[in-house]
Amino acid sequence: MTVRTTRQLGAVLEAVNLRRDHPTAQEVYARVRQRLPRISRGTVYRNLSKLQQQRQIRIVRLAGRPARYDAVVHEHDHFVCEGCSAVEDLVTGNGRHPGAVDLRASGYVLRRRSITYFGLCPRCALCAKEG
Amino acid sequence: MTVRTTRQLGAVLEAVNLRRDHPTAQEVYARVRQRLPRISRGTVYRNLSKLQQQRQIRIVRLAGRPARYDAVVHEHDHFVCEGCSAVEDLVTGNGRHPGAVDLRASGYVLRRRSITYFGLCPRCALCAKEG
DNA sequence: CTTTCTGCAAACTCTTTGCACTCGT
DNA sequence: ACGAGTGCAAAGAGTTTGCAGAAAG
Numbered sequence: 001m002t003v004r005t006t007r008q009l010g011a012v013l014e015a016v017n018l019r020r021d022h023p024t025a026q027e028v029y030a031r032v033r034q035r036l037p038r039i040s041r042g043t044v045y046r047n048l049s050k051l052q053q054q055r056q057i058r059i060v061r062l063a064g065r066p067a068r069y070d071a072v073v074h075e076h077d078h079f080v081c082e083g084c085s086a087v088e089d090l091v092t093g094n095g096r097h098p099g100a101v102d103l104r105a106s107g108y109v110l111r112r113r114s115i116t117y118f119g120l121c122p123r124c125a126l127c128a129k130e131g
Numbered sequence: 132m133t134v135r136t137t138r139q140l141g142a143v144l145e146a147v148n149l150r151r152d153h154p155t156a157q158e159v160y161a162r163v164r165q166r167l168p169r170i171s172r173g174t175v176y177r178n179l180s181k182l183q184q185q186r187q188i189r190i191v192r193l194a195g196r197p198a199r200y201d202a203v204v205h206e207h208d209h210f211v212c213e214g215c216s217a218v219e220d221l222v223t224g225n226g227r228h229p230g231a232v233d234l235r236a237s238g239y240v241l242r243r244r245s246i247t248y249f250g251l252c253p254r255c256a257l258c259a260k261e262g
Numbered sequence: 263c264t265t266t267c268t269g270c271a272a273a274c275t276c277t278t279t280g281c282a283c284t285c286g287t
Numbered sequence: 288a289c290g291a292g293t294g295c296a297a298a299g300a301g302t303t304t305g306c307a308g309a310a311a312g
Contacts, residue, residue, distance in 0.1 A: 004286055004291055025276080040294045045277060047292090061194040062247075064302090066276060077246040083255025090248070107253030115208040116193075116245045117221070122238030124214025135266055135311055156302080171269045176302060178267095195277090197301060 003050065008032070008039055012047040016057050022068040022087040060087060079103065082111065134181065142167055143178040147188050153199040153218040191218060210234065213242065 003009075015031040016023060023031070029044045048069055051057045058070040062080060068087055077090040090103075103110060120128060134140075146162040147154060154162070160175045179200055182188045189201040193211060199218055208221040221234075234241060251259060 002287085002291075006286075006292060008293070038294070040296095041276095042278075042295075043293055046279095049278095059194055061192060063190055063192040063198070067194070075243060077248070079248045079250070079252070081252040081255055082249055083251050083258065086252055088252070090246075103248065103250075107256055109251040109256045109259075110248055111250040112206060113249070114245075114247045115221075117208070117210045117234065117241055117243075118213055118245070119210070119234075119242040120214050120240040121210070121212040121217055121219070124212055125238055125240045127214065128240075133266080133312080137267060137311075139268070169269070171271095172301095173270075173303075174268055177304095180303095 003054070007036060008043050009047045009050065011036055011039070012044055013051055013056060016048075016051075016069045017071045020071045020089070022060060022070055024066040024068055026066065028069060062087070079108065134185070139163070139167060139170055139174050140178045140181065142170070143175055144182055144187060147179075147182075147200045148202045151202045151220070153191060153201055155197045155199055157197065159200060193218075210239065 011032045012028060015028045018031065025041075025044055025048060028048065029039070029041055032039050032044060048057065048059075052059055052069075055073055058073055060068045060070050060078060062068070065085065070087075070089070072089050079088045079090055080086075081088075142163045143159060146159045149162065156172075156175060156179060159179065160170070160172055163170050163175060179188065179190075183190055183200075186204055189204055191199045191201050191209060193199070196216065201218075201220070203220050210219045210221055211217075212219075
Protein backbone atom coordinates (compact mmCIF):
# COMPACT_ATOMS: atom_id res chain seq x y z
CA MET A 1 0.00 0.00 0.00
CA THR A 2 2.87 2.35 0.78
CA VAL A 3 4.80 3.75 -2.15
CA ARG A 4 8.47 2.94 -1.77
CA THR A 5 11.40 5.07 -2.80
CA THR A 6 13.39 3.00 -5.24
CA ARG A 7 16.32 3.87 -7.41
CA GLN A 8 14.16 3.11 -10.45
CA LEU A 9 11.25 5.33 -9.47
CA GLY A 10 13.58 8.25 -8.81
CA ALA A 11 15.42 7.77 -12.07
CA VAL A 12 12.20 7.66 -14.07
CA LEU A 13 10.96 10.90 -12.51
CA GLU A 14 14.30 12.55 -13.16
CA ALA A 15 14.30 11.40 -16.76
CA VAL A 16 10.98 13.19 -17.31
CA ASN A 17 12.06 16.28 -15.38
CA LEU A 18 15.59 16.50 -16.77
CA ARG A 19 14.67 18.10 -20.02
CA ARG A 20 11.05 19.10 -20.09
CA ASP A 21 10.66 17.90 -23.63
CA HIS A 22 7.77 15.46 -23.23
CA PRO A 23 9.71 12.25 -23.74
CA THR A 24 7.99 9.05 -24.83
CA ALA A 25 8.21 5.94 -22.63
CA GLN A 26 10.87 4.71 -25.03
CA GLU A 27 12.96 7.85 -24.50
CA VAL A 28 12.52 7.67 -20.74
CA TYR A 29 13.66 4.06 -20.88
CA ALA A 30 16.76 5.03 -22.88
CA ARG A 31 17.65 7.85 -20.50
CA VAL A 32 17.18 5.80 -17.36
CA ARG A 33 19.20 2.96 -18.81
CA GLN A 34 22.29 5.12 -18.92
CA ARG A 35 22.25 5.10 -15.15
CA LEU A 36 20.46 1.81 -14.45
CA PRO A 37 21.36 -0.43 -17.39
CA ARG A 38 19.35 -3.36 -16.09
CA ILE A 39 16.01 -1.56 -15.73
CA SER A 40 13.21 -3.10 -17.75
CA ARG A 41 10.57 -1.49 -19.92
CA GLY A 42 7.90 -2.92 -17.63
CA THR A 43 9.34 -1.09 -14.65
CA VAL A 44 9.50 2.16 -16.62
CA TYR A 45 5.83 1.87 -17.54
CA ARG A 46 4.85 0.86 -14.01
CA ASN A 47 6.68 3.81 -12.53
CA LEU A 48 5.39 6.29 -15.09
CA SER A 49 1.90 5.11 -14.25
CA LYS A 50 2.59 5.40 -10.53
CA LEU A 51 3.93 8.93 -10.91
CA GLN A 52 0.87 9.88 -12.90
CA GLN A 53 -1.44 8.57 -10.17
CA GLN A 54 0.47 10.67 -7.64
CA ARG A 55 0.06 13.67 -9.95
CA GLN A 56 3.82 14.08 -10.29
CA ILE A 57 3.67 13.87 -14.07
CA ARG A 58 1.02 14.03 -16.79
CA ILE A 59 0.37 12.02 -19.91
CA VAL A 60 -0.14 13.64 -23.31
CA ARG A 61 -1.73 11.35 -25.87
CA LEU A 62 -1.67 12.24 -29.54
CA ALA A 63 -3.19 10.69 -32.63
CA GLY A 64 -1.33 7.57 -33.61
CA ARG A 65 1.81 8.34 -31.67
CA PRO A 66 3.17 6.88 -28.47
CA ALA A 67 2.18 8.67 -25.27
CA ARG A 68 4.40 11.48 -24.03
CA TYR A 69 5.10 12.25 -20.41
CA ASP A 70 4.88 15.79 -19.15
CA ALA A 71 6.76 17.20 -16.19
CA VAL A 72 4.40 20.18 -15.92
CA VAL A 73 1.46 19.00 -13.85
CA HIS A 74 -0.72 22.09 -13.58
CA GLU A 75 -3.40 22.57 -16.22
CA HIS A 76 -1.90 23.93 -19.38
CA ASP A 77 -2.07 23.60 -23.14
CA HIS A 78 0.15 22.16 -25.82
CA PHE A 79 1.45 22.95 -29.24
CA VAL A 80 2.22 19.97 -31.46
CA CYS A 81 4.43 20.45 -34.50
CA GLU A 82 3.12 18.45 -37.45
CA GLY A 83 6.55 18.66 -39.01
CA CYS A 84 8.82 17.21 -36.34
CA SER A 85 6.25 15.92 -33.80
CA ALA A 86 7.73 18.09 -31.05
CA VAL A 87 5.38 18.92 -28.18
CA GLU A 88 5.67 22.25 -26.40
CA ASP A 89 3.95 23.56 -23.29
CA LEU A 90 1.90 26.72 -23.63
CA VAL A 91 1.46 29.08 -20.74
CA THR A 92 -1.99 30.54 -20.32
CA GLY A 93 -2.02 33.82 -18.46
CA ASN A 94 -5.70 34.00 -17.62
CA GLY A 95 -8.77 32.16 -18.78
CA ARG A 96 -8.46 33.19 -22.42
CA HIS A 97 -7.11 31.18 -25.30
CA PRO A 98 -3.37 31.29 -25.30
CA GLY A 99 -1.18 30.99 -28.26
CA ALA A 100 -3.07 32.32 -31.19
CA VAL A 101 -1.34 35.68 -31.13
CA ASP A 102 1.92 34.87 -29.35
CA LEU A 103 2.64 31.79 -31.41
CA ARG A 104 2.11 33.46 -34.77
CA ALA A 105 4.28 36.37 -33.74
CA SER A 106 7.04 33.87 -32.93
CA GLY A 107 7.03 32.22 -36.35
CA TYR A 108 4.67 29.34 -35.66
CA VAL A 109 2.13 28.26 -38.24
CA LEU A 110 -1.21 27.38 -36.65
CA ARG A 111 -3.33 24.91 -38.54
CA ARG A 112 -5.94 23.68 -36.13
CA ARG A 113 -6.88 23.49 -32.54
CA SER A 114 -8.54 20.84 -30.45
CA ILE A 115 -10.34 21.42 -27.17
CA THR A 116 -11.55 18.53 -25.09
CA TYR A 117 -13.46 18.86 -21.85
CA PHE A 118 -13.39 15.98 -19.39
CA GLY A 119 -15.91 15.32 -16.68
CA LEU A 120 -19.17 13.51 -16.09
CA CYS A 121 -22.25 13.53 -18.30
CA PRO A 122 -25.58 14.19 -16.53
CA ARG A 123 -26.37 10.52 -16.17
CA CYS A 124 -22.98 9.59 -14.70
CA ALA A 125 -23.09 12.67 -12.48
CA LEU A 126 -26.33 11.37 -10.96
CA CYS A 127 -24.90 7.92 -10.35
CA ALA A 128 -21.87 9.45 -8.64
CA LYS A 129 -24.13 11.39 -6.27
CA GLU A 130 -26.32 8.41 -5.45
CA GLY A 131 -23.46 5.90 -5.16
CA MET B 132 -4.42 6.99 -57.79
CA THR B 133 -8.17 7.29 -58.26
CA VAL B 134 -10.35 6.40 -55.31
CA ARG B 135 -12.91 3.80 -56.26
CA THR B 136 -16.46 3.59 -55.03
CA THR B 137 -16.83 0.23 -53.36
CA ARG B 138 -19.62 -1.26 -51.33
CA GLN B 139 -17.22 -1.47 -48.38
CA LEU B 140 -16.16 2.17 -48.49
CA GLY B 141 -19.76 3.34 -48.63
CA ALA B 142 -20.79 1.08 -45.78
CA VAL B 143 -17.96 2.31 -43.57
CA LEU B 144 -18.87 5.94 -44.17
CA GLU B 145 -22.51 5.21 -43.43
CA ALA B 146 -21.62 3.38 -40.25
CA VAL B 147 -19.88 6.51 -38.96
CA ASN B 148 -22.64 8.84 -40.17
CA LEU B 149 -25.57 6.65 -39.10
CA ARG B 150 -25.53 7.61 -35.47
CA ARG B 151 -23.10 10.41 -34.85
CA ASP B 152 -21.89 8.81 -31.68
CA HIS B 153 -18.16 8.61 -32.38
CA PRO B 154 -17.89 4.85 -32.87
CA THR B 155 -14.60 3.03 -32.45
CA ALA B 156 -13.15 1.02 -35.33
CA GLN B 157 -14.49 -2.05 -33.56
CA GLU B 158 -18.01 -0.62 -33.50
CA VAL B 159 -17.79 0.44 -37.14
CA TYR B 160 -16.68 -3.10 -37.98
CA ALA B 161 -19.63 -4.57 -36.10
CA ARG B 162 -22.13 -2.25 -37.80
CA VAL B 163 -20.79 -2.80 -41.29
CA ARG B 164 -20.75 -6.53 -40.77
CA GLN B 165 -24.52 -6.59 -40.44
CA ARG B 166 -24.70 -5.61 -44.08
CA LEU B 167 -21.43 -7.03 -45.40
CA PRO B 168 -20.71 -10.04 -43.18
CA ARG B 169 -17.50 -10.88 -44.98
CA ILE B 170 -15.79 -7.50 -44.58
CA SER B 171 -12.48 -7.66 -42.73
CA ARG B 172 -11.08 -5.47 -40.00
CA GLY B 173 -8.23 -4.52 -42.30
CA THR B 174 -10.63 -3.14 -44.87
CA VAL B 175 -12.48 -1.17 -42.21
CA TYR B 176 -9.23 0.43 -41.03
CA ARG B 177 -8.08 1.09 -44.58
CA ASN B 178 -11.35 2.76 -45.46
CA LEU B 179 -11.51 4.78 -42.25
CA SER B 180 -8.04 6.02 -43.02
CA LYS B 181 -9.01 6.82 -46.62
CA LEU B 182 -12.08 8.75 -45.50
CA GLN B 183 -9.98 10.70 -43.06
CA GLN B 184 -7.52 11.66 -45.79
CA GLN B 185 -10.43 12.89 -47.90
CA ARG B 186 -11.65 14.89 -44.91
CA GLN B 187 -14.93 13.01 -44.84
CA ILE B 188 -14.47 11.98 -41.24
CA ARG B 189 -12.21 12.92 -38.33
CA ILE B 190 -10.32 10.91 -35.75
CA VAL B 191 -10.61 11.60 -32.04
CA ARG B 192 -7.82 10.06 -30.00
CA LEU B 193 -8.08 9.82 -26.25
CA ALA B 194 -5.72 8.68 -23.54
CA GLY B 195 -5.49 4.93 -23.43
CA ARG B 196 -8.62 4.30 -25.44
CA PRO B 197 -9.15 3.14 -28.99
CA ALA B 198 -9.57 5.90 -31.58
CA ARG B 199 -13.06 7.17 -32.29
CA TYR B 200 -14.32 8.29 -35.65
CA ASP B 201 -16.23 11.52 -35.97
CA ALA B 202 -18.76 12.32 -38.67
CA VAL B 203 -18.56 16.06 -37.95
CA VAL B 204 -15.62 17.33 -39.97
CA HIS B 205 -15.62 21.05 -39.28
CA GLU B 206 -13.52 22.28 -36.38
CA HIS B 207 -15.30 21.69 -33.12
CA ASP B 208 -14.72 20.58 -29.55
CA HIS B 209 -15.53 17.50 -27.53
CA PHE B 210 -16.78 16.49 -24.16
CA VAL B 211 -15.55 13.16 -22.83
CA CYS B 212 -17.40 11.50 -19.98
CA GLU B 213 -14.99 9.93 -17.53
CA GLY B 214 -17.80 7.75 -16.26
CA CYS B 215 -19.02 6.02 -19.40
CA SER B 216 -16.38 7.12 -21.96
CA ALA B 217 -19.03 8.69 -24.19
CA VAL B 218 -17.80 11.39 -26.54
CA GLU B 219 -20.06 14.30 -27.44
CA ASP B 220 -19.62 17.09 -29.95
CA LEU B 221 -19.71 20.64 -28.64
CA VAL B 222 -20.91 23.47 -30.78
CA THR B 223 -18.92 26.66 -30.50
CA GLY B 224 -20.91 29.72 -31.45
CA ASN B 225 -18.09 32.21 -31.81
CA GLY B 226 -14.43 32.19 -30.91
CA ARG B 227 -14.98 31.86 -27.19
CA HIS B 228 -14.73 28.76 -25.07
CA PRO B 229 -17.86 26.76 -25.37
CA GLY B 230 -19.29 24.54 -22.80
CA ALA B 231 -18.24 25.87 -19.47
CA VAL B 232 -21.56 27.58 -18.82
CA ASP B 233 -23.90 25.58 -21.02
CA LEU B 234 -22.61 22.22 -19.92
CA ARG B 235 -22.85 22.95 -16.22
CA ALA B 236 -26.35 24.26 -16.65
CA SER B 237 -27.27 20.97 -18.32
CA GLY B 238 -26.08 18.80 -15.45
CA TYR B 239 -22.56 18.05 -16.63
CA VAL B 240 -19.66 18.01 -14.20
CA LEU B 241 -16.55 19.60 -15.68
CA ARG B 242 -13.26 18.40 -14.30
CA ARG B 243 -10.60 19.51 -16.72
CA ARG B 244 -9.96 20.81 -20.17
CA SER B 245 -7.27 20.15 -22.69
CA ILE B 246 -6.38 22.44 -25.59
CA THR B 247 -3.92 21.35 -28.22
CA TYR B 248 -2.81 23.51 -31.12
CA PHE B 249 -1.43 21.83 -34.22
CA GLY B 250 0.78 23.43 -36.83
CA LEU B 251 4.42 23.99 -37.60
CA CYS B 252 7.12 25.18 -35.26
CA PRO B 253 9.32 28.05 -36.54
CA ARG B 254 12.03 25.72 -37.77
CA CYS B 255 9.64 23.42 -39.67
CA ALA B 256 7.79 26.47 -41.02
CA LEU B 257 11.05 27.67 -42.58
CA CYS B 258 11.78 24.29 -44.16
CA ALA B 259 8.27 24.19 -45.64
CA LYS B 260 8.83 27.59 -47.27
CA GLU B 261 12.24 26.68 -48.66
CA GLY B 262 11.31 23.17 -49.75
C1' DC C 263 -7.42 -5.15 -69.24
C1' DT C 264 -5.42 -2.41 -65.78
C1' DT C 265 -5.33 -0.84 -61.28
C1' DT C 266 -7.37 -0.39 -56.99
C1' DC C 267 -9.54 -2.82 -53.41
C1' DT C 268 -10.56 -6.88 -50.69
C1' DG C 269 -10.20 -10.83 -47.22
C1' DC C 270 -7.15 -13.26 -44.70
C1' DA C 271 -3.62 -13.86 -41.64
C1' DA C 272 0.47 -12.56 -39.93
C1' DA C 273 3.19 -8.78 -38.22
C1' DC C 274 3.85 -4.62 -35.75
C1' DT C 275 3.87 -1.06 -32.03
C1' DC C 276 2.95 0.26 -27.69
C1' DT C 277 1.69 -1.14 -23.25
C1' DT C 278 0.39 -4.35 -19.54
C1' DT C 279 0.93 -8.45 -16.71
C1' DG C 280 2.28 -13.09 -14.26
C1' DC C 281 5.98 -14.92 -12.07
C1' DA C 282 9.83 -15.75 -9.01
C1' DC C 283 13.19 -13.00 -7.00
C1' DT C 284 15.01 -8.60 -4.73
C1' DC C 285 15.20 -4.90 -1.78
C1' DG C 286 12.99 -0.92 1.17
C1' DT C 287 11.27 -0.23 5.47
C1' DA D 288 10.51 -10.57 7.76
C1' DC D 289 6.93 -8.64 5.26
C1' DG D 290 5.27 -6.92 1.15
C1' DA D 291 5.95 -3.58 -2.50
C1' DG D 292 9.02 -3.32 -6.40
C1' DT D 293 11.89 -5.50 -9.99
C1' DG D 294 13.51 -7.95 -14.40
C1' DC D 295 12.15 -10.95 -17.65
C1' DA D 296 9.45 -12.75 -21.02
C1' DA D 297 5.15 -13.51 -22.67
C1' DA D 298 0.57 -11.73 -23.56
C1' DG D 299 -2.56 -8.14 -24.80
C1' DA D 300 -4.96 -4.43 -27.39
C1' DG D 301 -5.27 -1.81 -31.33
C1' DT D 302 -3.78 -1.11 -35.81
C1' DT D 303 -1.13 -1.97 -40.11
C1' DT D 304 0.53 -4.69 -43.99
C1' DG D 305 1.90 -8.44 -47.65
C1' DC D 306 -0.24 -11.28 -50.61
C1' DA D 307 -3.19 -13.60 -54.02
C1' DG D 308 -7.50 -13.15 -55.82
C1' DA D 309 -11.88 -10.10 -56.81
C1' DA D 310 -13.93 -6.24 -58.82
C1' DA D 311 -14.28 -1.27 -60.40
C1' DG D 312 -13.32 1.83 -64.21
